[in-house]
Amino acid sequence: MDFGLTQPQELLRDSIARFLAQDVGIERVRRAMDSESGRDEAIHGQLGDQGITGLLIDMDLGGSELGMQEAAIAAQELGRAAAPVNFHSAYVLAPLLLAGADAGDRRSALLEGIAEGRSLITPILDAPIDDGRIDGAVLYVPDAPWSDAFLLESGGSLHLLDASIPGIDIEPLETVDDTRRVAEVTFSGIDLGAAESLGGSADSTRRAVHAARIALAADALGAAQKGLHISVEYAKERKQFERIIGSFQAVKHICAEVLAEVDPVQSLLWHTADAWDGESDEIDHLAPLLKAHATEVASTAVTMTTQVFGGMGFTHECDMHIFYKRAGYDRQMMGNPTALREQAAAVMYA
Amino acid sequence: MDTLIGSEYDSLREEVRSFFAANEDAVVPAGPGFGGDASEVRRRVVEWQKRLVDGGYAGREIPQRYGGAGHEPDPLASLVIEEEFQDAGVSLGMENQGISMFVPTLLHFGREDQKQDLIRPTIRGEMIWCQGYSEPGSGSDLASLRTSAVLDGDEYVINGQKIWTSGAREAEMMFALIRTEADAGKHAGISYIVLPMDTPGIDVRPLMTMTGDASFNEVFFTDVRVPATNVIGRPGQGWEVGTYTLRFERNMLGRSNATESYVAGCVDILRETGLIDSPVYRDRLLKLEGRVQAMKYHQLRLLTDRLKKRDSGAGGLIVKLNNCQLNYDICALAIDAMAERGVLKRGSKHVRDYGNWQRNYMYALGLIIGGGTAQIQKNIIGERGLGLPREPKPAAA
Ligand SMILES: Cc1cc2nc3c(=O)[nH]c(=O)nc-3n(C[C@H](O)[C@H](O)[C@H](O)COP(=O)(O)OP(=O)(O)OC[C@H]3O[C@@H](n4cnc5c(N)ncnc54)[C@H](O)[C@@H]3O)c2cc1C
Numbered sequence: 218m219d220f221g222l223t224q225p226q227e228l229l230r231d232s233i234a235r236f237l238a239q240d241v242g243i244e245r246v247r248r249a250m251d252s253e254s255g256r257d258e259a260i261h262g263q264l265g266d267q268g269i270t271g272l273l274i275d276m277d278l279g280g281s282e283l284g285m286q287e288a289a290i291a292a293q294e295l296g297r298a299a300a301p302v303n304f305h306s307a308y309v310l311a312p313l314l315l316a317g318a319d320a321g322d323r324r325s326a327l328l329e330g331i332a333e334g335r336s337l338i339t340p341i342l343d344a345p346i347d348d349g350r351i352d353g354a355v356l357y358v359p360d361a362p363w364s365d366a367f368l369l370e371s372g373g374s375l376h377l378l379d380a381s382i383p384g385i386d387i388e389p390l391e392t393v394d395d396t397r398r399v400a401e402v403t404f405s406g407i408d409l410g411a412a413e414s415l416g417g418s419a420d421s422t423r424r425a426v427h428a429a430r431i432a433l434a435a436d437a438l439g440a441a442q443k444g445l446h447i448s449v450e451y452a453k454e455r456k457q458f459e460r461i462i463g464s465f466q467a468v469k470h471i472c473a474e475v476l477a478e479v480d481p482v483q484s485l486l487w488h489t490a491d492a493w494d495g496e497s498d499e500i501d502h503l504a505p506l507l508k509a510h511a512t513e514v515a516s517t518a519v520t521m522t523t524q525v526f527g528g529m530g531f532t533h534e535c536d537m538h539i540f541y542k543r544a545g546y547d548r549q550m551m552g553n554p555t556a557l558r559e560q561a562a563a564v565m566y567a
Numbered sequence: 568m569d570t571l572i573g574s575e576y577d578s579l580r581e582e583v584r585s586f587f588a589a590n591e592d593a594v595v596p597a598g599p600g601f602g603g604d605a606s607e608v609r610r611r612v613v614e615w616q617k618r619l620v621d622g623g624y625a626g627r628e629i630p631q632r633y634g635g636a637g638h639e640p641d642p643l644a645s646l647v648i649e650e651e652f653q654d655a656g657v658s659l660g661m662e663n664q665g666i667s668m669f670v671p672t673l674l675h676f677g678r679e680d681q682k683q684d685l686i687r688p689t690i691r692g693e694m695i696w697c698q699g700y701s702e703p704g705s706g707s708d709l710a711s712l713r714t715s716a717v718l719d720g721d722e723y724v725i726n727g728q729k730i731w732t733s734g735a736r737e738a739e740m741m742f743a744l745i746r747t748e749a750d751a752g753k754h755a756g757i758s759y760i761v762l763p764m765d766t767p768g769i770d771v772r773p774l775m776t777m778t779g780d781a782s783f784n785e786v787f788f789t790d791v792r793v794p795a796t797n798v799i800g801r802p803g804q805g806w807e808v809g810t811y812t813l814r815f816e817r818n819m820l821g822r823s824n825a826t827e828s829y830v831a832g833c834v835d836i837l838r839e840t841g842l843i844d845s846p847v848y849r850d851r852l853l854k855l856e857g858r859v860q861a862m863k864y865h866q867l868r869l870l871t872d873r874l875k876k877r878d879s880g881a882g883g884l885i886v887k888l889n890n891c892q893l894n895y896d897i898c899a900l901a902i903d904a905m906a907e908r909g910v911l912k913r914g915s916k917h918v919r920d921y922g923n924w925q926r927n928y929m930y931a932l933g934l935i936i937g938g939g940t941a942q943i944q945k946n947i948i949g950e951r952g953l954g955l956p957r958e959p960k961p962a963a964a
Pocket residue numbers: 455456457458462465466467468524525526527528529531697698699700701702703704705706707708730731732733734933934936937938939940941942943946
């Protein structure tokens with residue numbers, strides 16, 4: 218038995234962490250946060266150069282043909298860096314949905330574009346397709362204003378709709394987590410013929426959704442770990458009553474309790490990603506359970522570690538709130554803990 | 568035991584209701600549903616405050632010569648009024664550092680001329696105050712503060728810096744803890760001084776908070792001159808006066824009437840989303856209701872202690888700790904019930920209740936920290952409430 222990252226996986230983690238520390242530092246994250254659109258245009262190409270966009274894409278299409286364990290590693294590092302990218306959508310859900318689409322030149326070209334970090338394709342699950350028309354508003358669509366195309370999923374079938382087609386109205390929404398943005402996308406009665414039909418299956422959609430949830434869980438874990446890290450650093454420096462505050466049991470115990478909650482989530486994440494890679498039946502309850510648990514733990518963690526900073530923790534200037542809000546977004550998107558526990562229970566106790 | 572409020576208060580209830588009817592044009596609702604354009608909100612809040620003072624519902628027990636209604640202190644009457652306001656979903660008026668914290672302190676420690684000058688405009692919402700306590704090196708350890716004042720003739724000359732000063736830019740006045748006697752002990756050398764914010768030498772720099780508001784500030788003092796008569800209480804009595812103010816801060820932060828309107832708002836969301844029928848949400852909601860109701864009646868117990876001039880002991884010390892956490896947990900439930908909509912913030916299309924849930928979720932966390940952190944509250948409860956020994960002091964380095 219050997220439970221943990223392999224050596225190549227550790228190398229991957231370290232190289233992603235190094236790239237993010239060098240090129241996607243917190244000042245850059247803050248620039249995206251403070252900008253009106255929230256867009257960091259260059260990041261997609263850079264993630265492509267690093268191979269981060271193509272982790273789940275076949276080698277002959279420019280990817281590295283790795284698995285969910287590696288994607289989870291990337292997601293966790295991106296969360297730790299609060300990188301301005303909806304990785305779970307653009308680089309997990311989209312390529313995995315496409316992987317389940319009908320083989321062909323079109324599919325290959327799309328996946329190549331994603332692997333290079335050239336195309337941003339945004340999936341919309343349960344798209345409003347009815348009677349041969351795409352009609353209706355969809356809320357909370359990640360990255361919509363700068364998506365090249367929407368990958369509409371309905372009952373397992375996929376349709377690719379170029380974002381420049383008339384009849385698509387995009388209105389940005391403002392999210393508490395400024396590092397990632399969502400929008401409302403309204404389709405006004407577009408003929409389904411305007412979209413390319415790409416096949417697809419309910420089964421591959423199901424697996425892709427599990428994978429995206431694993432990525433969000435990993436992101437929340439990374440954010441919680443970073444929050445703990447910076448608060449522990451602060452607790453070692455800040456003095457009150459002529460003492461380092463970390464020497465007060467009240468502060469020490471906050472940090473210790475958060476670690477005790479957060480650390481095991483790492484193990485559950487690895488196990489769940491492994492189950493996804495091994496196509497284990499367990500994944501149908503593990504993925505929702507992991508996302509519920511990881512994001513719940515992350516919420517508690519960031520609530521507590523913010524307090525370590527005292528008044529500083531309530532400021533925009535202190536980085537803590539970035540991780541606090543990051544965890545909040547991860548919690549609510551694609552099913553929150555209560556909804557996902559119900560889903561897991563329905564599978565586990567069927 | 569008698570939890571009922573006698574029928575002698577029925578006429579007061581009638582009075583409150585007719586006051587609402589007569590002032591319908593100005594009524595400000597309580598709870599998460601009120602918001603919008605900030606200056607319009609402020610205008611309405613101040614107007615409502617004036618009506619409340621004129622009607623005798625705000626500043627109720629403050630003597631008429633200071634601008635209040637001059638009623639005999641009657642906590643039960645206050646309770647009846649609170650209940651009526653709550654049932655009607657109407658705001659009880661402005662709660663801020665001036666009205667809720669400074670005025671009671673001034674009534675207790677102030678000179679007659681100070682009371683006459685400062686109370687009337689404060690309770691009418693015309694004179695806004697900020698609290699100059701915390702400094703970069705002095706938060707939990709407030710008594711280590713270093714902003715200093717030196718007597719020069721009949722003036723104090725103040726130098727130093729305050730931080731995390733909420734609302735300093737909107738404030739006309741500040742009450743501050745300032746070290747006036749450098750050589751006296753840590754607690755003994757502090758004075759409680761009031762100063763107009765437009766005094767030359769005061770520089771206010773805004774700090775943005777995690778909610779996106781610039782409600783925090785740094786306040787710098789460079790040779791700021793104020794009359795020596797601006798001290799409240801005696802020079803050197805500042806620690807006693809300042810901690811008296813903090814008691815009121817903890818009461819203000821621990822109030823439960825805003826809490827109830829937020830629970831009601833939660834129920835609205837659960838009804839709208841259909842989640843009110845979900846056993847999981849019901850269980851969470853009812854756990855919160857249990858805590859809210861317990862704290863509500865806990866307040867009645869504290870009120871009884873006050874009426875009978877009894878010390879509430881530990882019971883009084885837990886209010887801030889409990890209620891700030893409770894407010895946080897209520898917002899968390901509402902946000903969960905909104906699912907993805909819960910990630911939206913103020914100003915966004917589709918955001919519910921002006922983004923008040925998201926903002927107050929973060930603000931409640933701020934208040935778990937502000938006014939004495941949760942950890943400090945627990946130390947106080949343990950030491951003063953339960954008589955446990957203090958943590959050992961470290962050996963001198
Ligand atoms: C929303 C908000 C509004 C505020 N408004 C004002 C205002 O208007 N005016 C004003 O003067 N101040 C204001 N403050 C400041 C507030 O009073 C301080 O932030 C608070 O007292 C903590 O001080 P600090 O920030 O220096 O943190 P620190 O005291 O440095 O605390 C850091 C951490 O150490 C812990 N700690 C410190 N000492 C001990 C101990 N002895 N035992 C155990 N744990 C300890 C704390 O609990 C905290 O977790 C506000 C703060 C907030 C968050």
